[in-house]
Amino acid sequence: MIKNCLNFNPPFAYHYESLYLCLDSINHRILFVHNKYLNMKNMRNFILFLLILFSISVNAQHKSLSFNNNGKFKIIQFTDIHYKKNVPESAVALKLISEVLDAEKPDLVVFTGDVIYAKPVKEGLDDIFNLVIKRKIPWAYVFGNHDDEHETSRQELMDFVTLKPYCLAQAGDKSLNGVGNYILEVKGASEDKVKSVLYFFDSGAYAPIKEVGTYDWLAFNQVEWYRAQSAAYTKQNAGVPYPALAFFHIPLVEYSMMKAEKYDQLIGSRDEKECHGKMNTGMFAAMREAGDVMGTFVGHDHDNDYIREYYNIYLAYGRYSGGNTEYNNLGKNGCRVIELEEGKRTFSTYIRLLGGDKLYPVTYPDTFAKKAEVKQ
Numbered sequence: 360m361i362k363n364c365l366n367f368n369p370p371f372a373y374h375y376e377s378l379y380l381c382l383d384s385i386n387h388r389i390l391f392v393h394n395k396y397l398n399m400k401n402m403r404n405f406i407l408f409l410l411i412l413f414s415i416s417v418n419a420q421h422k423s424l425s426f427n428n429n430g431k432f433k434i435i436q437f438t439d440i441h442y443k444k445n446v447p448e449s450a451v452a453l454k455l456i457s458e459v460l461d462a463e464k465p466d467l468v469v470f471t472g473d474v475i476y477a478k479p480v481k482e483g484l485d486d487i488f489n490l491v492i493k494r495k496i497p498w499a500y501v502f503g504n505h506d507d508e509h510e511t512s513r514q515e516l517m518d519f520v521t522l523k524p525y526c527l528a529q530a531g532d533k534s535l536n537g538v539g540n541y542i543l544e545v546k547g548a549s550e551d552k553v554k555s556v557l558y559f560f561d562s563g564a565y566a567p568i569k570e571v572g573t574y575d576w577l578a579f580n581q582v583e584w585y586r587a588q589s590a591a592y593t594k595q596n597a598g599v600p601y602p603a604l605a606f607f608h609i610p611l612v613e614y615s616m617m618k619a620e621k622y623d624q625l626i627g628s629r630d631e632k633e634c635h636g637k638m639n640t641g642m643f644a645a646m647r648e649a650g651d652v653m654g655t656f657v658g659h660d661h662d663n664d665y666i667r668e669y670y671n672i673y674l675a676y677g678r679y680s681g682g683n684t685e686y687n688n689l690g691k692n693g694c695r696v697i698e699l700e701e702g703k704r705t706f707s708t709y710i711r712l713l714g715g716d717k718l719y720p721v722t723y724p725d726t727f728a729k730k731a732e733v734k735q
Contacts, residue, residue, distance in 0.1 A: 424467060424497060424527075425546040426554060426701040432545050434557075435465040436606070436695040438658030438677035439503065441476040441685040444483040451682040455692050455713045456490045462715065463696055467527075467543075468496055471658045471677055472503025472562075472608030476684055480511045481519055492524050499557075500528040501539050503608040503659065504564035504574065513538040513561070528559070536578035537561025542588060547701060554701050556592055556601045556651065558585060562609040566636060574609055574659075576636030582645050589649040600651035602704045604697070610657045610676070612639040617669040624727075627665030627676070627710065627719045628689050634660050646672060653706060653723050656695065661687045664695070664710055666719065668727035678710045691716075 426432045437459075440452045460468070468491050475483050491498045500520055507513045517530045517538050529541035538561055545555040563575025593600045615633040618625065646652040647670055654666075654673035666675040678693035693712040700706070709720040721727070 423546060424543055426548040426699070427466065428548055430548060430701040432467070432555065432699040432701070433463060433465045434467045434469055434604075434697040434699075435459055435463060436469050436471055436656050436677040436697065437680040438471040438608075438694075439473045439661055439679050439681055439685070440470070440487060441473055441505070441681040442483050442487055443477040443684050444479060444486060446477070446684060448682040448684050451692060451713065452680055453486065453490065455680060455694065456487065458713065458715075459694055459711060460491065460494050460496065463711070465496060465696075467557075468498040469559075469606050469656075470498065470500045471606050471656065472501055473505045473658065474500070474503070475506055475509065476681075478509045480509050480516070484516075484520065488520065488523055488526070495525060497525050497527050499543060499559060499606070500526070501559050501607055502537070502561055502564075507564070531561075532584065535580050535584055537563055537581070540581055540584060545699065553592070553595070553601060555699050556603040558588075558603060558605040558652070560585075560605065560607040560642075562607040562657075563636075568638075572637035574634055574636045576609075576638045577607075577611075577640055577642045579640055582640055582642050585642065586645050586649065589645075589651050593649070593651065600649060602653055602699065602706075603651040604699075604706070605646065605652050605655045607655070607657055609659050610635045611643050611655065611674070612636070613643040613669055614657075614674050617667055617674055618665075621667055621669075625665040625667045626721055626726075627663070629663055629665045630688060631660045631662035633663070643669075643672070653704065654697075654708075656697070661685065662689055664689060664693075664719070666708065666721055668724070671724065673708075673721070673723050673727075675708065678712070693718075 437456060442449050442452055474487055502513055506516060520526050520528055527543055528539060530538050531540035539559060540561055541559050543557040544553045546552060547554045560577060560581060562577055565575055566572050610633050612635050614635060618629060652672060654675055656675050656677060658677050661679040663676045664678040666673055677695040679687045679689060680692050680694055691712040693710050695708060696711050697706055697708045705723055707722045710718040
């Protein structure tokens, strides 16, 4: 389906009458037709012009994020889709995504890792992401521990998805561990000013040190990068931290600490041990000290979808979004819905299941603040 078709005259003195450039927003195919052939002398510049124009056209589809006229900004988190192309068990994941996008009409879709689970990788990713693209919804992506296990590296995956329309994911600073450490800003509904900040991290895959557990942990350079970025944003906002959220795949050590201390106060399913890295490199402490992050949202552990406050930060899981291509014992697949409010340090969130049921609604900071008051 052709999304953009431009009839224009390029700023070059080539001998042809017209050029029609059509961009296929799904497959990125460029079709051009002109009635006189270009000579070889001009072909190189002409091709360069097309590439530049194509890049501008794709980037133009990267809608800047902003609160809507009602002062709200809605995010859908899909996680652990574990998609296998042409496998019947994966059909339920596609059904969920389509149903949720049509019902919730989000401003941003976030995929928190383990999206693809078999070859063909790029064709499988297209099955997933095209559901978002055709609805013209901005989307972001961070990697899980399984995404790059099918003969396609993290960098190759990122290079592939960042060319997609409406994709806001970025490879990020190459000096940092991982691929996909980046920030998205949410501007105001009526002014071009930052109102909220969204952090995205590559939480890695498997432990880089032998005999130190199974899974990876955020590196020191990622923590320092966050600290520097957060401090810069706070300085920009006259010393007041912007309301912020963070998205990554593997949970922090603090998830299991919170569960041990507040097990009976968790809201949602807590049916699996937290499979985080064994090393605590201080990301949670950095976030708490900076004072901007209100909540972190992860996946990885398919049988958990709980949320709870821990030292004024909500630690939350998404809901397993895939089909029976991997273990899952929670019942229907689903997602997490998150909604920010412009100018307020608050957000609301709940789990939405396939079929429309909504579970475990909470609001930051009120839900657990009220529970603490009642307990006292």
